Amino acid sequence: MFYTIKELVEQSADYPSVAAMMVHMEVENTTRSADQIRHLMGKNLDVMVRSVKEGIAGVKSVTGLTGMEAKRMDQYLTAGDFLSGQPILEAVRNAIAVNEVNAKMGLICATPTAGSAGVLAGVLLAVRERLAMTRDQQIDFLFTAGAFGLVIANNAGIAGAEGGCQEEVGSASAMAAAALVCAKGGTVVQAANAVAMTLQNMLGLICDPVAGLVEVPCVKRNALGASQAMISADMALAGLKSVIPVDETIEAMRRVGMQMPSAFKETAEGGLATTPTALKLKQQIFGDR
């Protein structure tokens, strides 16, 4: 097993791909066969695809605080008159879609968490046709993301309540960036650089949900995570390198998470959650209960 990105990169040299290594480790650690493991991942993929489609069609959250904006983004894309590029905007639209479905208590696949579930599904669905990915390659994409995510989770964390949004959307974005690099034919070292650059850009991001709900700012934070993943992947593929090594970056994120005041760790006691508008919304949604 690998416990650092350095170990992940080194050990992956013995396998055809990071995904193949991850499947192998999963077989070693469980009673399941490789086929069963790939089949399970395929079911996760199916849920991701469905949640993107459901969100784009248009959903509203239980509270009414968020919704219908993936649909709006889709209309904007169709109109064709936009500033940034098509793939990034598709990833953004997809990411918003998944998190709108999440906010209405719909079915999603947590990657690594529900609040950050839009990022990985969002970028995968934005590139799978462009890269002519087969179903097996899409499943590999998820194993690659999971491998990098495991290292981040074990050395820092993936709960907003533990380390803020940097550990949720930040981790999701880093995993997605690594999987994008590998899917595009980049090296594992390039994927590691993409992880480092992503986490560095996400460092310090707080978790300040309005009314304690996974809606504002979470839904649009997923748009940030998805677009940053695409940008980091492109930077890594272009040969850009992180000055601070990736494992030191993950350790820095852990420290920032520890030092972050509890007001910014999913308690709704700081940041956007305590703005006058947020407090008014909270009162409207929950009343005096």
Place this chain on the structure above:
Amino acid sequence: MPDVRFHSVFDIIGPVMVGPSSSHTAGAARIGKVVHDIFGDTPEKITVYLYESFAKTYRGHGTDVAIIGGLLGMAPDDPRLPDSLKIAYDRGITVGFVPKSDKVDHPNTARIVLKKGDRKLEVTGVSIGGGNIQITEINGFKITLSMGTPTYITIHEDVPGMVARVTRIFSENNINIGTMTVTRSAKGEKAIMVLEVDDYQPGILDQLKQLPHMINATYFE
């Protein structure tokens, strides 16, 4: 080597779940489900104590709904989950939530107390992110139960010979016991055993359940 809390790729990619929060909804439902499985019965009364982030944001995240859904036996992807409070009410179960301001070791902590007749079970669970959970206390005894390790939990009468009878079953099936915790609330009361083993074998659970003085046995991985 870091403190390895996440073991499987499916801890990171997954679970498939009803939103909105993996730690506050899916993790909460999983804690409830584990407690339901250990109790092995429908309780008459449920009291849930919530700490820190759980205490402050449980309504917005549906943590209350999810824990009760789990305690009714629902998994995190069960479409009935959003309606669990009503289902509990319809079944005549008394449900109470108590947000606490005490400091605890982990921000997402819930202490669940179940009662039926003279039976009482008290379990503390924490949700560590991405829907993953740990059980840290059963009936006042500190334990570590991480999902991902094959684990058996038995609830039985506190009579002589139970430990020997249970361990004999594992020994006869050639299964190694990694760790083992035996606890009871008071002498002669119900006792609990938590056994982490190296391999799963179908059929063992039935053998455990058929032992005299056994009240319930459950398996987790």
